Amino acid sequence: MNKSNKEHRLREVNCPTGFNWSNLKAELKAVWQANIKDWKIEFAYPVSFIRQLISPLVFLLPFLIYGLALVGGEYSENLAQLVGNGDVVAFIFTGYMLMGFIGTAVWAMGFSIRRERWFGTLEAIYVTPTSRLGQVLGMALHSTVHQIVGTLIQLIVVYLTFGLALKIEGVLPALGIFALMMLALYGFGIVISAVGLILKEGWVVSDSLYSIMMILSPVAYPLIVLPTVAQQASALFPTAPALVGIRSFLIENYRAEAFGNVFLHLLILGAAWILFGILVFKLTDKYVRKRGMLTKF
């Protein structure tokens, strides 16, 4: 405490700059704290927490029951002709399991900034000496773990109720594909969070994008039933190649409908979406600050 007050204040607001190990460590700590903050908020509302945990199951069940009602059992001849395996339950489960993570990117990540604005804490977060993207990634970490827990609940209930035949040896490569898909989805989520900064009714854009992505992803049907243009458009989003890749590893005799090297495809998509996301976020951030629109909603 030998230092003068002025010096002490200056030390407190000294922001880390440049890419070095100590700054990276500080950023990772900020990401972790943003994640912890979201868990604390979530645990403060136990009813909401439980509802959100079971919601992946609630949205999966109609696809499953409808599929079983359509074919009158668990095996579809037509699906077997299209992809080599007619197991309705395994096909829908592997598809819907990933869809929840699109929700993570679009809603949880995309709306993390918007939510801070509603709470009135956005300005306070913005003036902390950390990267804005770090905040978004912290919230993404929380929602990813949340979604993983929800998916495990899905897995247990579907396995016990309908029976689920998956190839255990395919789990590891499937997890690799999943990690690459999440990387690209994070980029997508960053773009959505930039939209949330500018648009007052950003949920309309997010929901519309989510709906389009849902159709372009072969969640409950093979890609081949989509029109050719839609099949080509689906290659721009990570979910379509990821679903095809994951099913190839997890479902017996599965015949991939499209896409060559899924790993390479996802790696390119991941890099492209992350770069695009960061660029859009930086530009939007600058624009919003210049216009003084930060706390408007």
Next chain:
Amino acid sequence: MIQGAYQQSPLRSNLYVVWSELVKNIKSLLAYPTIIVFWAIFPIFWFIPFILQGQAFVGGSESASFAQITGSGEYIPFIVIGAVLNSYVNTLLYGMGENIRKEAYQGTLDYVLVAPCNQVYVLIGKALSESLSSTIFAVSQLAISVLLFGMNITLGVIAPVFFIIILLILGLYGMALILAAVSLMYKQSYDLSETIGYIFYIFAPVRYPIESLPTWAQIFGKLIPITYALIIVRSIILLGADLSAVYLEVIALIIIDAVLLLAGFYLFSWMEKKTRKSGTISHH
């Protein structure tokens, strides 16, 4: 002007309250044209995956298994009817409770509740505006679906279907009133509305025939107003039945409506008095 309003007959004054509330809500909706476009078009995107799933699983537009359960193997109109009627659940169930919460957020709830009129008429105005917007959105979704999927709907079914939709709306008003009452007292009614929405989505035959559910779930589903509305409307449109052929379902729907409306009005008046006494009306 104010004196003039007081001199009017009670019925006219009350109708004026309903009208003003209706106009206010419609003006508020018109201020956000993107939201109108969204609700008129995008719910279609939510059921398109089910149609594509049907094509992948059965390889055509008819399912033999569906035909055995429902009498008609055409799953596309089955899904479209389910989705369009379910859009009333989405807007009415969440809309009413959220409408009251919105007044609290905007700081206008106190003024609405101390206005010299019966609050029931304010609620009727809110409910009518929600029904009007829901109907506009549902008609738009149905029209687009008819064009996209080539559904056949004859003019003769419009009157009985409209009658059933009114009965469905009445039942949903009852549920919405119960939710509005809860939201006055407990504020965070959103989770409750969402949970009820989940129950409707799973136990009512929105996406699949109710017979596909286990027996215990079917019994539970038969306590929900939209279950009967869906069974009746699908029988009329897909099987060409008239109302007399499904009179038991119509009676069941009317009984559920009466119970829900009575419970809703009673609960709302009770909660309103309670929150006025505790002074927590505008808390949020």
